[in-house]
Amino acid sequence: MLILAGAPIGQVGDASPRLREALETADVIAAEDTRRLRRLASDLGVTLTGRVVSYYDANEVARSKELLEELLQGATVLVITDAGMPGVSDPGYRLTRLAVDAGVRVTALPGPSAVTTALAISGLASDRFCFEGFPPRKPGERSRRLAGLAREERTMVFFEAPHRLHSCLSAMAEAFGADRQAAVCRELTKTYEEVRRGTLAELTGWAEGEVRGEITLVVAGHAPEAAAPDIEDLADEVARREATGVPRKQAIVDVAKSAGISKRDLYNHIHSA
Numbered sequence: 001m002l003i004l005a006g007a008p009i010g011q012v013g014d015a016s017p018r019l020r021e022a023l024e025t026a027d028v029i030a031a032e033d034t035r036r037l038r039r040l041a042s043d044l045g046v047t048l049t050g051r052v053v054s055y056y057d058a059n060e061v062a063r064s065k066e067l068l069e070e071l072l073q074g075a076t077v078l079v080i081t082d083a084g085m086p087g088v089s090d091p092g093y094r095l096t097r098l099a100v101d102a103g104v105r106v107t108a109l110p111g112p113s114a115v116t117t118a119l120a121i122s123g124l125a126s127d128r129f130c131f132e133g134f135p136p137r138k139p140g141e142r143s144r145r146l147a148g149l150a151r152e153e154r155t156m157v158f159f160e161a162p163h164r165l166h167s168c169l170s171a172m173a174e175a176f177g178a179d180r181q182a183a184v185c186r187e188l189t190k191t192y193e194e195v196r197r198g199t200l201a202e203l204t205g206w207a208e209g210e211v212r213g214e215i216t217l218v219v220a221g222h223a224p225e226a227a228a229p230d231i232e233d234l235a236d237e238v239a240r241r242e243a244t245g246v247p248r249k250q251a252i253v254d255v256a257k258s259a260g261i262s263k264r265d266l267y268n269h270i271h272s273a
Contacts, residue, residue: 001076002067002099004092006111009083009214010189012043014112020046022109026078028070030055030063032091033082055079055091064095071104083214084113089133089159114188114216115157122155122183122218123197129155135168142168146175151222158217162186165215166207172219173200181220187213229259231269238270 003022008014023029023046030053031037041048055063067077079086079095085108086092099106119126132149135158136142149156160168165184172182178201186194192213196206200219234255241251252270256263 001105001107002071002095003076003078004086004096004106004108005078005080006085006109006113007040007080007083008189009112009114009117010187010193012040014189015040015044016109016111018109019111020044022078023048023080025076026050027075028053028067028077030067030077030079030095032056032080032086036082037080050076050078055095057091060091060094064098067095068098068102068104071099072102084115085111088113088115088131112189114159114185114214117188118183118185118216118218119155119157121185121195124155124181124183124218124220126155128153128221129157131157134159134161135171137164139167139171142171143175146171150175151224153221153224155221156219158219160215160217162211162213162215165211166204168217169200169204169207172217173204176200176219176222183218184211185216185218186211188216229261231261231266234259234261234266235270235273238266 003026005019005022006016007019023041023044027050029037029048029050032055034052034054037052038048053063055067071077079092081090081092084090087096096106115131119129130152136145158168169182169184172180179199182198182200182203184196184203184207186192186196190213196203198206237255238248238251241255242248246254252267253263256266
């Protein structure tokens with residue numbers, strides 16, 4: 001069985017009892033950073049009995065094939081990254097795909113996620129959202145990627161490195177509009193957790209100073225302009241109100257106000273018709 005283990009994103013106390021048990025019993029533990037794994041185990045008071053191997057970006061392809069062989073031989077393999085869920089901007093997808101294709105059982109130990117944590121506390125709409133990971137590092141590629149998201153209506157969540165935060169926010173302000181609402185979530189669940197909310201222009205100005213820590217960006221989606229009301233439909237509504245005894249002049253005033261149009265335009269349309 002392959003186990004994808006969600007690790008704390010800051011506070012070790014967020015580790016679940018199931019994570020503790022899996023760390024103690026897995027035959028093989030594939031860790032993005034073996035030193036951080038051992039520190040986590042020490043903090044949790046857990047003894048690692050399985051074989052620990054490194055599993056990070058540079059060796060993910062080759063190591064995934066090796067781990068698949070272990071799985072096919074009946075081993076329980078646990079994948080754990082530095083924080084959050086394996087496969088979400090972290091190693092894990094390739095091994096999961098190989099295991100699924102080979103008919104190996106795959107399960108997950110849910111844990112804290114910077115994506116959903118930032119979304120929840122951002123104050124932005126959370127009913128529909130998309131995760132875009134890290135924007136491209138090169139300015140030209142980043143601008144093209146952001147331009148393609150300019151009319152995305154869902155709330156967007158990004159990761160970004162602190163030393164690129166200012167340039168990223170500036171590029172977002174150019175692509176999405178300076179007045180687009182956003183939130184910069186820094187060091188989530190940690191001692192110096194900070195959430196800055198405002199327009200992209202305001203956040204760009206704030207980020208000119210030194211910003212440290214792990215960053216999750218939440219950006220409001222594009223708000224499509226409301227379609228202009230159909231003047232014929234409004235005229236019909238005026239007629240319906242007149243039929244109930246409302247004076248025509250009052251009906252025109254009320255309907256125009258609710259539709260957000262000029263009462264003169266509605267009056268002229270009705271009388272010219």
